[in-house]
Amino acid sequence: MAKVAFIGLGVMGYPMAGHLVKAGHEVTVWNRSADKADRWVAQHKGRKAASPKAAAASAELVMACVGNDDDLRSVVYGDDGAFAGMAKNAVFVDHTTASADVARELHKAAKAGGFEFIDAPVSGGQAGAENGQLTIMCGGDVPVYDRVKPVIQAYAKMQNLMGPAGSGQLTKMMNQICIAGLVQGLSEALAFGRASGLDLVKAVEVISKGAAGSWQMDNRHKTMIEGKFDYGFAVDWMRKDLGICLAEARRNGASLPVAALVDQFYAEVQQMGGNRWDTSSLIARLEATKTKK
Incomplete structure (x- = not known):
């Protein structure tokens, strides 16, 4: 069993750190809000x-x-930062969804300090964190990944090393690009079905078993139909992630027309007051547009 520190006890980190304890690891936590650390x-x-x-x-x-990125640098650097306290050969595992640039920067800084770094963003949302069923995309060196793999297994259903430092973050960007298109497509389909007078639950029951099926369809269609958007990843955070994707695409030359368009749709949801609504709230924008017409 390992001696583990966990920094950041938000909706993801709080249960993830708890799974480490359940797996038998010795865990020390730090959180910006001390009362949450006390509760943990x-x-x-x-x-x-x-x-x-x-x-x-x-x-x-x-x-x-x-x-x-800025939050990550604030807990890593400086006299009270994690890097100032890390032992030689220890490993810093970053589960933040951040840029590939900051991953490469911290990997280089860790090497200079005599310890290791793995970028390891996660997918699966709050439910995945609470149930220990996250997908984890890692970037870094093979021997280092082999060291951390048994520990992060405590909250993972799937994990893999995607390549050198930054590769985990790049894979997470792919994940967010896919989600943006899927949620917009599902929103449009539900809005279309409603305008056509179909029984939406019955329609989704049929199409979800074919090529149109997705996690988003299975887990979000009912709440989208009901206009309830308090079940997952917030719009503010999705816009942060899509901003990272679009910035990386400008560097690598990839074309992301759908992701760019959906990012603007999310900006409209924010203008509707939906900053903390979950990402399925794209359908609310369509309903509002229909009402205006």
Whole structure:
């Protein structure tokens, strides 16, 4: 069993750190909001640290799951940052959905400090984190990945090394590009079916068993039909992720016309007050557009 530090106890990190305890690992946590760390310790019987540096000090593996590139740098660098406390040959595993650039930057900084780095963004949402059923896309060196794989198995249903540093983040970008197109397509299909007077639940029951089927269709169609959008990844976070995808595409020359369009649709959802609605709320934009007409 490993000595593990976990930095960031948001809707994903909180249950992920809990699964590590259940798997028998010795876990120390740090969170910007100390009361959440206190609640986690009371629930899971781990330890709380006063800073990322203190959390990392005795850890073999340091996990992080924070908001974006800037949040990640804020918990890694500086006198109280995790890198200041990491032991030689320890591994920093970053579960944040961030840019490939920051992954490569931190991999280089970790090597210079005598320890290791793996970028390991996750997919599966809050439910996947709570149920220990996340998909994890990793970037880094093979021997390092082999060291961390048995530990992150505590909350993974699928994990793989995708290539060198940054490859995990690039794979996560592919994931978000796919989701953007799928949710928009599902939204349009449901709006079309409603306008046509079809029984939407019955229609989805049929088409979900064919080539149109998807996780989004299986898990979100009923709440989309009901106009309920409190069941997953928030629009604000999806726009952050799509912004990363579009920036990377400008660098590598890939064409992302659908992702760019859906990003603008999400901007319209934000203007409707849907910043914290889940990503399936694209259908609300279509309904609002229909009402205006």
